[in-house]
Amino acid sequence: TETRPYSRLHPLRWPIADDKGNQLTTIKVCTIPLSTSSKIKAEHKGDDDAIRIANNEAYLRHMTGLTDAEVMRLCMPDYNSLIAIVLSLSNKTTGLLRNEDGEETDSDSFPLLVPVSDPFKGTVTQIEIRPPTVQMTRLVQEFSGEVRERKLAALATGLDETVFDQLHMPDWNQLTEVLSDFLSEDAGFFPQKTSST
Structure with missing residues (x-):
């Protein structure tokens, strides 16, 4: 559908x-x-x-x-x-648009504005993002730009890389913003529940 x-x-x-x-x-x-x-x-x-x-x-x-x-x-x-x-x-990100619509979102786990289809997981309505490990980050260092973002996003979400082309722009923006925060901020930046998972 x-x-x-x-x-x-x-x-x-x-x-x-x-x-x-x-x-x-x-x-x-x-x-x-x-x-x-x-x-x-x-x-x-x-x-x-x-x-x-x-x-x-x-x-x-x-x-x-x-x-x-x-x-x-x-x-x-x-x-x-x-x-x-x-x-x-x-x-804008999904979070900003949802806030404008009067809804709250959790930054590192968010319902998609537009569901997508993963070839292995089926319909995806929510994205769960795990902080990338040092090893994950090193694995994608040889790539740059959007290719690097996609590979890192696949590792951090467990989604197939082909899914990202389907993501509508606010959902993609939200995903890349959270990944960027995970890569650049220290642990104190995130709520306790994020750092303990």
Whole structure:
């Protein structure tokens, strides 16, 4: 069964007509998986303003289903609001989004916003993260960037590496943030129950 992405609604202050002539009054912005995000980033490499705008609009189209023509019809204030939601859903962690929704989360064990499927464990609705050992960390030292993050995440969660492409961005951001904390902070940084497990 297909899982539904996490989403937020933006009521258009200035409604537009879609490509079929129907009026759009509300736009749903949905999270996307890491695989889609990685593809967008690969297609829009660079740091100048034009590339940044193209990158943001690629995210906007993927996360809303809007066509290029529909994006062009948006009034700038609505466009700016939608880009802000897109960036929020792409860059924030699950914990931050759940807090904004009035829910509490435990940082090193968290329910996924969007369940994923592990080839060995089946449907995964929650991620349990164990602090990486020194040995685990040394094993992945030869890798760098996202490859290193994926290998370390697999070791720390017991999930198959193929699962991470399915993780929606806030869930991936949460996972990498916790792993980064485990690698950089000392034991006193974590609640007692984390350090005793």
